[in-house]
Amino acid sequence: MILRLLFVGSRGWLSCILFLVGGLQSFGALAQPVVLKEYKSLYRNVTVIETPHSRCVRLKNKKNPFNSQSCLSLAKPDELLFFYSKAMMAALSTQKDDVRVLSVGLGGGTMPRAIMSYFKSPHVTTVELDSKMLEAAEEFMHFKQADNNRVVIQDARYFIRKQGFAKEKYDVILLDAFNGEYIPEHLTTREFLEEVKKILSPNGLLLSNTFSFRDFYNSESVTYEAVFPDFCAFKSAGARTVVAFNGSKCDAEKLKQDVERNLVALAPYIRNARGIVNSITDKKDWNVSAKVFTDEFSPANLYNVQ
Incomplete structure (x- = not known):
């Protein structure tokens, strides 16, 4: 299953990989992300989560609950992560x-x-x-x-x-x-x-x-x-x-x-x-x-x- 979710960088699967293998480069461990806010949407609910090293925006998705649309490094906000x-x-x-x-x-x-x-x-x-x-x-x-x-x-x-x-x-x-x-x-x-x-x-x-x-x-x-x-x-x-x-x-x-x-x-x-x-x-x-x-x-x- 990990091989199916392999690639590091395209939106969505990246944060799932991080949960499975425990951290990567500036992301750090994502074992226990904190939900900062959830927005109720007409389309898919939007959730913002944070770890000690990163913050991500996610779309609610039953098939892939770790589907990050965007992430930023808290230490280097200008650095692109995907x-x-x-x-x-x-x-x-x-x-x-x-x-x-x-x-x-x-x-x-x-x-x-x-x-x-x-x-x-x-x-x-x-x-x-x-x-x-x-x-x-x-x-x-x-x-x-x-x-x-x-x-x-x-x-x-x-x-x-x-x-x-x-x-x-x-x-x-x-x-x-x-x-x-x-x-x-x-x-x-x-x-x-x-x-x-x-x-x-x-x-x-x-x-x-x-x-x-x-x-x-x-x-x-x-x-x-x-x-x-x-x-x-x-x-x-x-x-x-x-x-x-x-x-x-x-x-x-x-x-x-x-x-x-x-x-x-x-x-x-x-x-x-x-x-x-x-x-x-x-x-x-x-x-x-x-x-x-x-x-x-x-x-x-x-x-x-x-």
Whole structure:
């Protein structure tokens, strides 16, 4: 069972691993977490827990009760603790100082907070379905809204479609929406990714937090490939952060070089940033004949519970 829950870094399973094996790096032991607050939600109840070394936001989930959406180190609040957030920050470091970012999914607000700290004059818009996530992030996770760091409480697909009609453009789009088990089905399809692509600026950057061991990995991969040909990824034992550009190929070697130039600046946010760089790959390890997810065919969550 431990092998099934192996990967260190993608949201959710990390804290479960820590309960099983008793601590990791800056997290420390999580044997007896203290519940700081539970928020009653229309979707899934949100719980904030704390240990001597970390604080996490969780979604209530019977299948996986240790499903952390976001965690921060109490000693080093700026340090990113999940693999996907480190990967996203590494890729983001290649962008200009006035980068315009759309983040789909707030979690504990760690990514918007890191972006606001790293860049000189960023503009971040986060779309989050559940207002209780925002309450938890503001009350316990050091997240603060500002004129250039705003949160919109709305379904992400509806928001993105409206942005397309308004001809809005973003330099970077982060896809990081989870419902407690995996990505909501309507945010996994080709049609959704086409809507995302529509609001990316020319050569804009898409970063998407996915897993790499689920049964639908093949279909998920060919779906991204249908909209963003020649994407690459940061990849660990069970986590994958998709990296794609609007209108150009993702060159894994060039991306490695671009990130390596920023290792010193990334040090406060990413422990062992070079290890993150080394995880960049453009290897196609999926079945290219798999069926593309569409609005009519998107059994992602069905696969997930098998």
